[in-house]
Amino acid sequence: MDVELARTFLEIMNAGSFLEASERMHVTQTTVTARISSLESKLGVALFVRNRSGAKLTPDGERFVNYATSLVQTWDRARAELKLPSGLETRLCIGGENSLWTPVMVNWVLWIQNHLPNVALHTDVADSEKLIDQLEKNAMDAIIVHRPNYYSGFVVEQLLEEKLIHVQSMDNPKPNLFVDWGAEFRSQYDAALPEPKGAYSFGLGPLALQVMLQQGGNGYFRTRVVKPYLERGLLERVPEAPEFSYPIYLVYRKGSMSSSLEQALDGVRQLAGEDAGWLI
Incomplete structure (x- = not known):
């Protein structure tokens, strides 16, 4: 399916109207309407109810939100992977809860820099709910949190007994x-x-x-x-x-993983057993 169709769907949902979405995306309203008609035809369901106040999701539209979000994020990440700078082989995305940025996240980033020089790295520091949501949507490879989600697709390991x-x-x-x-x-x-x-x-x-x-x-x-x-x-x-x-947990998805991610996970496990200067 054309990713732009999913992207347009999400833009209308956020904007609240076809007109506002067209202005945000710098395309005509006719183009936006055609994209949604094509998407609804492919899915076989109506996604929006249009009225004078704008556009509202149908029950099927609400169910499609997570799929559209995952599709767009996966595509954007795939494009980023293909644009890696020369000399880098892959990209890792890791996250940590706000209170864990130092020393856990700092030390983990430094470890990856020293041991995985061919890996591009993206990090995020946020609340646990946001990080878990990103992990579910495949926007993160691994996260460190205090309150994990025992979702069936996750592996949850206790790193530290704080x-x-x-x-x-x-x-x-x-x-x-x-x-x-x-x-x-x-x-x-x-x-x-x-x-x-x-x-x-x-x-x-x-x-x-x-x-x-x-x-x-x-x-x-x-x-x-x-x-x-x-x-x-x-x-x-x-x-x-x-x-x-107040334990600290490492969370990542079940299934096969890249060798770079395996090494990065081994690295943070190793760091968890070492003494470090905790500031917060």
């Missing part, structure tokens, strides 16, 4: 700095510590850590991150406070 521990400033243990480490952590936290979370909450661990180091306070942080501050006597563990599991 923990979140309660620490406080040695000079000033107040106030409570609540870091939101995700839905699973919130559930565990509320069950173990049902009291109010306090006046300060953070969506980013490094911000809360810097506030605590400079002004005082207490909160839950990664063991690897606070280890140097505990050793230097700047922080201490809160006595008898519960700790929470």
Whole structure:
């Protein structure tokens, strides 16, 4: 099937009308209409309902969205593969959750540069939902996340057994700095510590850590991150406070894979067993 038909379908869906889609794609509305008519003829279903307000997906159109997205992304990636610079043999696309960009993603990229010089590399740092969606659509080769999706087409490996521990400033243990480490952590936290979370909450661990180091306070942080501050006597563990599991997982698709991807996965497994300077 012509990829431009799928691309036009997605553009109409995003734009909300045939006219707006034609303007975005710099083609005539007649061309857009002809493409959708051709696509609907090939599929044997109606994809849009057109009215004065624009164009709305039919139930069949909604079901076709994932297929069209996958088709366009696969095609775009294939074109990128064929345009590799001279001397490079293939491309790998890897991703990591926001809180894992350092040191895990940094070290992984450096490892690939040093051990796979003939590989072009694309990386993405995003929330786990986006990364998993990209992996499902074949836009990623492998991702590193805290909350994997046990989809039947995925292989999920635990890389590290990380923990979140309660620490406080040695000079000033107040106030409570609540870091939101995700839905699973919130559930565990509320069950173990049902009291109010306090006046300060953070969506980013490094911000809360810097506030605590400079002004005082207490909160839950990664063991690897606070280890140097505990050793230097700047922080201490809160006595008898519960700790929470926060493991890191490597996720990739089942089935055959390139030798470059196999080597890259071996590399990140090797790095997981080494000590590194965790910053966040």
